[in-house]
Amino acid sequence: MEELVTLITESEIQQRVLEMAQEIRQDAGDQPILLLAVLKGAVPFLTDLSRAITGDVLIDYVQLSSYGNQTRPGKVHVHKDHDLDIRGQYTVVIDDILDTGATWQHLSDLLLTRAPACLKLAVLLDKVGVPKESVPDYVGFRVPNKFVVGYGLDKAEMYRNLRYIGYLK
Ligand code: 5GP
Numbered sequence: 409m410e411e412l413v414t415l416i417t418e419s420e421i422q423q424r425v426l427e428m429a430q431e432i433r434q435d436a437g438d439q440p441i442l443l444l445a446v447l448k449g450a451v452p453f454l455t456d457l458s459r460a461i462t463g464d465v466l467i468d469y470v471q472l473s474s475y476g477n478q479t480r481p482g483k484v485h486v487h488k489d490h491d492l493d494i495r496g497q498y499t500v501v502i503d504d505i506l507d508t509g510a511t512w513q514h515l516s517d518l519l520l521t522r523a524p525a526c527l528k529l530a531v532l533l534d535k536v537g538v539p540k541e542s543v544p545d546y547v548g549f550r551v552p553n554k555f556v557v558g559y560g561l562d563k564a565e566m567y568r569n570l571r572y573i574g575y576l577k
């Protein structure tokens with residue numbers, strides 16, 4: 409196993425996720441909230457966040473695959489679409505990290521064609537120093553422009569099970 413430097417501890421994550429749950433519920437009022445998590449990286453965040461949100465919550469998933477290369481930079485493909493109808497739903501997309509924002513750009517364009525009551529983005533992490541067009545509605549932590557792993561975030565499918573977030577030295 410490579411050497412990891414801890415960036416955000418388990419207790420810091422747990423504390424912040426509780427705060428985010430309260431912020432999300434406060435903004436939604438008493439409407440049911442549809443949490444739409446982006447597989448696979450957002451799963452630990454989704455499970456902790458969803459259980460901390462009071463009132464009615466629905467959960468669904470999308471999975472995207474990105475074929476970023478020189479000829480088609482950041483082309484995003486929907487690998488698994490959501491099952492629930494988001495029309496008229498108060499919808500909050502849950503993702504692990506906002507880097508360039510290309511994923512969100514594509515996903516939000518698509519989801520908006522399906523007429524949710526509103527469409528918000530909650531990310532656990534936002535990478536600073538990366539130019540991006542969109543600002544998430546809810547951000548857990550801002551992290552430096554390093555490759556981070558843990559709490560859902562992987563490197564070649566490893567490290568998703570860590571309870572903290574770190575970067576590889
Ligand atoms: P974006 O489309 O915003 O550039 O990238 C978002 C996606 O890229 C994230 O959902 C995540 O899957 C992946 N990603 C971006 N930065 C990192 C990182 O530092 N570590 C890991 N593990 N994945 C990242």
Ligand code: MG
Nearest residue numbers: 446447449504
């Ligand atoms: Mg992702």
